[in-house]
Amino acid sequence: MVLDAAANISESSSANPNKLTSYGNRVLKNNEELMSTLVKPTDTSANVSFTLADVEGRVFMVGPHVILGEIPRLYTTNCSIDIDLIGIAKNNNETRSAAVIFLGYNAMENLLKADFFNTTNDTVNTMMSSVISVTLPKTTNTALSKPVNFTFRHIREFDPSGSLYCVYWNISEWIVDGCSVLNTNSSFTVCSCVHLSTFALIMQTSSRPPESDSLLNLLNVVCVIVGLLFFSLALLTFALCPCPGVNNVARINICISLLLAHLLFLLTQQFLSLIRRQQVLCVLISGLLHFLFLSGFVWMFIEAVLLFICVKNLSQIRSQKRKVLRNRLLCVFGYGVALVVVGISAVVVPNSYGSEKCWIKMNKGLIWSFLGPVTVILALNIILFISIGISLNSAFKKLNADVSQLKQTKIIMFKTLAQFVILGCSWILGFFTNSSQVLEILFLILNSQQGTFIFLIYCVLNKGIRQEYRKLFTSLCSGLKPKNFNWFSENTEDSTIQGVQMK
Structure with missing residues (x-):
């Protein structure tokens, strides 16, 4: 299965950057396509979830007769998201329905490395979260009614002197456009983004000690x-x-x-x-x-x-x-x-x-x-x-x-x-x-x-x-x-x- 491709990440970590990003992009694309097959029409709401060794998936669907006041927060081990899926469904005039796919990768940072984030010679980038991917499959109008919030759990030690960046993956690099840090502490950081993509949290610290x-x-x-x-x-x-x-x-x-x-x-x-x-x-x-x-x-x-x-x-x-x-x-x-x-x-x-x-x-x-x-x-x-x-x-x-x-x-x-x-x-x-x-x-x-x-x-x-x-x-x-x-x-x-x- 395509989902099992994530299990081979560590074996490919020694490849050159181009091979790493190419392999990572294929994993992301194939997993999203496979997950989209789980999306089925519904009148009210439905959800599907699974957990494997290196990837976790959550699918939530709403229909024209949804009775929920708001979408429950979706969780993986290291991250959670808040998305106004009901508002998105209302903007789809034809079907009045929408679905969201939420994937959490436990080893993707070995492929989509923090080094692919823009940096200078005197800074060091550290991946502070698991890599996640959020998409809206089989949805005609994917415009967000309001920003999506992500709560990342830190997977490495927090350095108070470092600068945190909420970033998304753009084919070959991590960029910040459209994402910002809402609040943070030593264990968690909340990010807000105005679009959906593949996201992560990166900390930038100086390589020159004071x-x-x-x-x-x-x-x-x-x-x-x-x-x-x-x-x-x-x-x-x-x-x-x-x-x-x-x-x-x-x-x-x-x-x-x-x-x-x-x-x-x-x-x-x-x-x-x-x-x-x-x-x-x-x-x-x-x-x-x-x-x-x-x-x-x-x-x-x-x-x-x-x-x-x-x-x-x-x-x-x-x-x-x-x-x-x-x-x-x-x-x-x-x-x-x-x-x-x-x-x-x-x-x-x-x-x-x-x-x-x-x-x-x-x-x-x-x-x-x-x-x-x-x-x-x-x-x-x-x-x-x-x-x-x-x-x-x-x-x-x-x-x-x-x-x-x-x-x-x-x-x-x-x-x-x-x-x-x-x-x-x-x-x-x-x-x-x-x-x-x-x-x-x-x-x-x-x-x-x-x-x-x-x-x-x-x-x-x-x-x-x-x-x-x-x-x-x-x-x-x-x-x-x-x-x-x-x-x-x-x-x-x-x-x-x-x-x-x-x-």
Whole structure:
């Protein structure tokens, strides 16, 4: 059947433009001719509809004795139309009847590409809707009594900085004549046209990013690279310097998850134009990013819980051996929660991965499978962070009567602020970055440097590790083989400030 020709669109997408437009025009013409055979005379009203994999069809007919006050809105999956078919029928003096054919194509944009819309060298065209076709078959007078309105659902992410155009197909190109945008939001756009044809919605965006965006992107790249460096140094330190009695499992896995997530995100954005050509790869990357970032937040929550337990047991740290949750159970929880969320999301809301930036599509609702858990974890971590700060301050007043109050306050303040970033609490700024570029820059810097703060607090400011660093560097400089690392026990004050779990 001619309708099945749409199923071969993807196979022809690599052809030259002339072949694409020629094939597309044949599909449109043949489908409209075939659909016109479904139009039958009627005294009142009748309708026919069907749905196939790549095309949906709606036929509505009215006769001289139609009893409807107005034609019901006609729907396909991605579009709806409002047409005054009764008014058109009244203008047909001979038959007093009319019919409309409404076709929605789910893959026609691969043939009638957005690139066929007039553009300049510094703009990019993006097809924002499915292609639809509306005709009036077997109707003697096809003049419209009033404009036809189309409501398009956006099939790609909406860019507020872009310009939307309601266009129709004119043999070899998309043009705007006779069509205009009535209103729009992030999910839908309403177009109005004074004639019938094949229509679509195209967004035009600048290919030259604003200067501020270029600077922000450069800052992002630099900050992420610095953060990746310190994530790597922290992991290397934890691997070469395993501290007896200290459970670093949460910190190690925070580093692993965020190191891989930031690295994958950075590479994806740098090679986005190449990755976008392979949609399957883009979908896999967005799903993996969802998993890695979410698992990173789960490990931040685990770290907050372990620190809270450590601080609460501070007064008993010398008299009682504290039980530590088994690492295997922590790993199952840390990665299992993220895996379950991603798996359920992919099943419940299919085709929601693989946005224009190879992330979760905003218009599918799946973004809340990320924002929801993250919001809950941030709220819990902030509560735990406040509790840890209060308990830590109280404990230091009891344990450090001989320490300078000013010095103690500075140490507590610095390490408390560092823990605020390590536990991910600074990610809360992400909910407010749209209204302030200053907050966006602060959010970017803080959350790209979680590895830096982990390295400073748990490596550089750890007495034992500093001493082992000195011995290692001394051995390297003298050309001698480094000796085995010997750990020096730290006093309760230093262990407590860092939130280290000790036996």
